[in-house]
Amino acid sequence: MHKKNIVELTSAQRTMLEQLTRTGTTAASVQRHARILLKADSSPDGPACSDAAIAAAVEVSVPTVERVRQNFVAKGFDAALKRRPTTRRSQRKLDGVGEAQLVAITCSPPPEGAKRWTLALLADKLVELKLVDSIARDTVRLTLKKTNTNRR
Numbered sequence: 001m002h003k004k005n006i007v008e009l010t011s012a013q014r015t016m017l018e019q020l021t022r023t024g025t026t027a028a029s030v031q032r033h034a035r036i037l038l039k040a041d042s043s044p045d046g047p048a049c050s051d052a053a054i055a056a057a058v059e060v061s062v063p064t065v066e067r068v069r070q071n072f073v074a075k076g077f078d079a080a081l082k083r084r085p086t087t088r089r090s091q092r093k094l095d096g097v098g099e100a101q102l103v104a105i106t107c108s109p110p111p112e113g114a115k116r117w118t119l120a121l122l123a124d125k126l127v128e129l130k131l132v133d134s135i136a137r138d139t140v141r142l143t144l145k146k147t148n149t150n151r152r
């Protein structure tokens with residue numbers, strides 16, 4: 001079988017990866033990727049293991065091994081070690097002022113016909129007060145849990 005992305009480490013890279021896996025002071029994902037690169041090394045000093053053998057030894061999936069190989073060949077040594085940064089930026093629905101308003105609503109008497117505030121009622125009240133355009137009940141639940149507030 002012919003491998004598409006062949007990893008050939010320099011002796012300096014190999015030494016660095018061996019030291020990195022021995023010390024255990026870096027993130028687990030970085031250590032996993034370092035062990036993958038060491039086992040995938042096709043240089044004269046490397047074992048040049050198959051993807052399946054590497055996946056079994058490092059306890060990752062074969063696609064993970066392929067991805068680390070591909071990143072090494074396409075983007076270089078550092079990119080193969082580290083995960084790519086997330087591009088997702090989620091905005092918080094409730095800032096500090098919104099959280100304070102939610103707690104104040106929770107402490108107030110429930111609306112007519114209700115014995116106590118439900119998550120749905122609280123979410124509807126936040127929308128009614130135009131504090132948010134929309135909000136999930138779970139967001140309300142997590143905010144109340146974070147602020148350690150009980151619904152009456």
